[in-house]
Amino acid sequence: MSTATLDAAAVKADFPLLAREVHGTPIVYLDSGATSQKPRAVLDAMDRYYEEINANVHRGAYHIAERATTASEDARRSVARFIGATDEHEVVFTKNATEAVNLVAHAWGRSNLAEGDVVLVSLLEHHANIVPWHQLAAERGIEVRWIPTTDDGRLNLGALDHLLEGVRLVAVTAASNVTGDLPPVRRLADAAHSVGALCLVDASQYVPHRATDVADLGCDFLAFTGHKMCGPTGIGVLWGRRELLDAMPPFLGGGEMILDVRRDGFTPNEVPWRFEAGTPPIAEMIGLGAAVDYLEQLGMDAVAAHEVDLTAYALRTLGDRFDDDLVIHGPADTTDRGGTLSMCLGEIHAHDLSQVLDQHGVCVRAGHHCAKPLMRELGVTATARASLYLYNDESDVDALADALDEAARFFAF
């Protein structure tokens, strides 16, 4: 599969929403960093579940209940395969990446961290991988320590050895949702292990875009979210090494997560169900399974190659057309960089910029991208972020550039 290339036009045709118009022009969707569009295969899989086998899982002994249980557990197997996990029991379904990180903070953090212990995060983190640790700091007196960044929005690992002192958990992103940087996860995981710490990776912006193998990454926990990888909202994943998950107490209590309940207590279920209290999002599990199958069919190497090429085209095109008027926060070339382009055009505020782009059908995200510590470091309160995905092509980048031109004219900076 590694030599496969992507037929962008065919891929685009798989996504019904991308055929629509807004404000009388074809939609140019460049906000996949916020959420991706969904291919027909995912929508159909979810519809089929509701139309043909809708029943609660792990309960009924009748035909459709068994089918629903099998379909949702097949999805778990697909996800495990997709990220190179050898044991599907290591795949815990959550609501999203945020819940996955919170699960680690609650179930692992509260039984393993004490006052003075350090959680090392980076300035690239999304709030989802910051606030749970702040909460634990307030509750337990742990210290949240920061890996700094470089001027071009990468991690500055110069003082890593020093930063690791007293660290019990390194919690870092595999791909920045602002600068596009792809930090060296393997190096960070190895560094964590060298001081006896664990490594949690926020792969929300990585798994959708790059072939992922948890053994290669070398981490202990991996959190990601279904809706950014062609799947539905309401489903995310925490992958964890089996022995760690086995040792962790449940997070939420209720049905599904127990083996036995007595008057005087309960016995928790095995993993992963121990962490999946209540009726799970069955259609969403099936939808995520279909998304993973879809991505595998295209080949993640082909997806990644397409995105790297398109990112190079975008950096070149925008650089040529706007020169210094357009600042793109992040690495200047595609080395270890994803297709996330956080832009500031002249003095135009990101909110105003995205408003003008919208008039041309171009969807970008304006704001702080839930990464305020990083925004402060970059010295901006907001950027307009275009994020590329498998269904984007050069025409989308050209439309973005044309719309940026219009904005520059409109605000005449």
Place this chain on the structure above:
Amino acid sequence: MPGLEDLYREIILDHYRNPRNRGELETPPAVVAEGFNPLCGDEVKVYVVVDGDTITDIRIGGQGCSISQSSASMMTTAVVGKTVDEARDVLRSFKQMMSIHEHGLGADADPADASTPSGLGDLEALRGVVKFPVRIKCATLGWNTFDQALAEVDSPA
């Protein structure tokens, strides 16, 4: 469909490019309040000096988009020299104009037809903002922060 000219009226762009009463004031005698728009990261500071009953000086600090900046700038010219009560009346009228959408008119309706309070002068130019619901919070940021500053004047912390 509302167009850009509904949102970015000439007077709004003028206040954005040439903001009035920008800066800081010493506290005290001024009181200051700080407001955030958690959606987009905009931050505004409103400094107010009240002498007796009268707002004798007001300044705007912070950063934001054209709508939040121009709205705050226009607010300063509308309230400076007024009594606190008069300023609160303007504030109420302005927020009423901005709340049309929340009262169910919807983004596609034409707010110009609505029976909203007039007499807001230049501030009427911001009426188009209600056609762009996500921008309402931008337009009201400075005003809500001004409201906080006045509360501070009433009962100093």
